[in-house]
Amino acid sequence: MSYQAWFQCINEQCRERYPLNTIVYRCRTCGSLLGVQHDTQELACRDAKEWMKLFEDRYKSTQWPYGSGVWGKKEWILPQIDNENIVSLYEGGTNLFWAERFGKMIGLESLWVKLCGNSHSGSFKDLGMTVLVSQVKQMISEGAPIRAVACASTGDTSAALAVYCAAAGIQSIVLLPKGKISIAQLVQPIANDALVLSLDTDFDGCMRVVKEITEDETIYLANSMNSLRIEGQKTVGIEIVQQFDWEVPDVIIIPGGNLGNVSALGSGLLMMRDLGLITKLPRIVVAQAERANPLYRSYLRNFESFEPIEAQKTLASAIQIGDPVSVEKAIRTLKQFKGIVVDATEQELADAAALGDTTGMFNCPHTGVALAGLIKLLRDGRIDKSEHVVVISTAHGLKFTDFKVKYHEGALDFPCRFANKPIELPPRVDAVKEALQHALQKRREKNV
């Protein structure tokens, strides 16, 4: 079977097509974003049961590259790529954490957290980057004069780009907003031999520069306006459904910044529906930080208009974006999935992340935004306690230890309700015994 995919303009009136090895990020006719379009008729020649069996047989196997959560679904992603050009670090296949204690605490019967941060570079960005860098390797093998791959980043995109490029032997260039990403995120591209450019601006400023830099076709653009990334990221929704034995949850909550990931989530689910693997769709909730909430503001106006804003500094630094590139795709997705948008203040996101941690999670601040959104929607009755809810955790908490340390030191500019300070003591048994006596008593009181 020879499956086909191509870039296609998302503007319904235009629908211009480009082969996937064209260096193009926006439609040359009308300027809209592109999506990757698959030949659904051809894919439908294999029935739903056969696709499910194929995906299950490959899932986490050692049969390279199909054990990857992304490449196990290769026919739905990049069907034409040669396996020898695939750059995979065994991405995807991340665990669904049954958040039983946290769910009970907030009054929800069935809560699951999809731990996308348990991945090679520590965030979901790996899912998209494996596809993009593989396609670049394919184009280079066909003789394309690509010297480097570049991105602007709030930290995780650059970490993923750098590591996939390093594995492939391709030069990466990353543009980062100076002083606005975590130390762990900064050291990742440095260690992986990227050319690291630290610019005295915010993410939106870096994005403007990288768009111009990549007008030179020898420098390929790796931001999510390049829809190759979306193709890989769309496996997250498919994988969640697969992990529930092909049952669709009622609600999926996802933190949103540049808004590529929510459109990716929607696109994977729609593809499953179109090919008959599922019949119902979940509701999708996008959670934003109040300090960077342009989508939330538009949602309050029923999406009748959208105004970019200047994002304010937020602990959820990976979503500190005021002018999201994929806003049109995101709004389209939300309209198809009875979407809801919520936002969370700094205190709400930090407390939600910390409370989750006390039940066995280790949340990044963006996951905190999603958990805080969930708490609000439950409280307002917009999510029912009997609903089956999945929260997408976008990065590993260990990338954000500075955030956690400050929280537990109580060093943020609001009260940190769940701060857990170390008790400093002289190294004597009597002192330790006495301190334990007190502390255990206090914990018992707190837990009743």
Ligand SMILES: *Cc1c(COP(=O)(O)O)cnc(C)c1O
């Ligand atoms: C990139 C990122 C997001 C936001 O994804 P978008 O596609 O930009 O909406 C959320 N959380 C983390 C940890 C990220 O790295």
Ligand SMILES: [Zn+2]
């Ligand atoms: Zn067009």
